[in-house]
Amino acid sequence: MLLKRLSVRLEAFQLPLTKALSKAGSLGLGGVEFDAAGELSPEELSQTGRRHLRHAIRSQELNFTGIGFLSRHGFEEIDRLERRVSQAVKVLALAAELGAPVVVGQLGTIPTDDDSPAALAFHDAVTRLAREAERLGTRYAASIGPNQPSELADLFAKTGGFGLAVAYDPALLLVRGEDAYGGVRTLHDHLASIRLKDAVRSGIAVSGYREVPLGEGEVDWESFLGALEEVNYQGSLTLAPDQQGGGPDAVAASAAFVQRLI
Template sequence: MTVMARHKIGLVLESLNLPFRNALRLAGTLGVDGVQVDAVGDLAPDQLSTTGRKEVRHLLRSFGLELAAVGCPLRHGLHEAAHLEGRLARVQKTQTLAYDLGARIVVTWPGSLPQADAPARTIFTDSLTQLGRHGDCVGVTLALAAGADPPAEFSAYLRTFTCGGLGVQIDPATLLLRRLDPPQVVTMFADQIVYVHARDGVPERPDRLFEEVPLGHGEVDWVAFLGALEEVAYHGWLTLRRGPCADPAGDLKAGASLLRRLGA
């Protein structure tokens, strides 16, 4: 019996640790539907001209790949006043870049949620409001990496926004690191989830630190996790991500195969 796929499966291109074109060529052989790329270096918004953006789209098509999302790494959170305007401008340019390249998701970590009565909370809220509205305008959702804050608190906070350009990105390995139960967190965020990273890990114990491992070799219950995503009607991307290791391509290919076997 053929299992109907519910998700597109991608990988974070930087996991392959190769130059962009070589990484795309390899990704096209690993059984995934698309890739996530970081908007840095030659792919930074200010570096990629209109012609360059067309060339990237052509490259993706030539290797049979879609652009799942664009990553926007930030060195400082959106609650820190110093140089904030520059960070906001960078995220907004990345949102526009993502749309131009065919993606509808930008992934970033905004920083930890400040205390409700702290001045930084107002800065944080104003920043997300500005970015959410820009996302509405360009047709791109900002996926905020979850896990640093209590899920129920972060979920309630995000529900106070009226703009539609904000959502949550979750990663079950990060949740394990925070001693959270991934399926329960999925249930808490529910329809706020707009993007999912697929990583596995072994939680920290008295005799060892947290360790990221290949998908299926850790303590993430993938059947329960995928079932929870189905319960909340999340049918978006599952994007494999792998930290430094001996064989990232092999691990990512095996991870994609595992997700397919599980009916993802």
């Protein structure tokens, strides 16, 4: 059932961890994703804490669908690059231990000058990350970010292997004026997480767009889900609103919207 593939970022509930897990379970969702930050960071989450977290997830009949890796900068930034790569590897190891299939994080802007120091450092970093993810049996699912699907596809072809993938955000592509549905076909071999968000273009917002509830934005969800079916996507679909767009009622409404589509 598609509903059992529906997941949610726990942070979207804007509730303490235990209450957020309970809410996710009560909505009948299949899984949860959380950010590896604060008490849930690899450094803070002890072995006892990890056992308790696994038990709490199982008690709600949920699965881990992903872990978020938060970083202010991408891998094109040379400053403190090794520190970012090291931290990303720690989150990949945490994901492998907890049974989460993907780590969702940014890559940054893919450098276009292949011979520049930044480009060489970037490609070395992401190749190492891809190999480590593959060794651990996980995937690093890169957010679309500023890159086009074709640019990501080219990068994945260069790095090779299974470890590097994409967390696909159709809303972001559409508000940038790109083909979010065709992008599914371009990246079909590399889709590891689908981010369920909706948005509209806005000249008022600094970003050029603003997030809105599912079904009220520019994404044609029937067409998008049809594109996923066309490429036989079998991964999770994750409700991933921005912090300001969440809350229990908003998550419940988004889950109900998706359920009406299936």
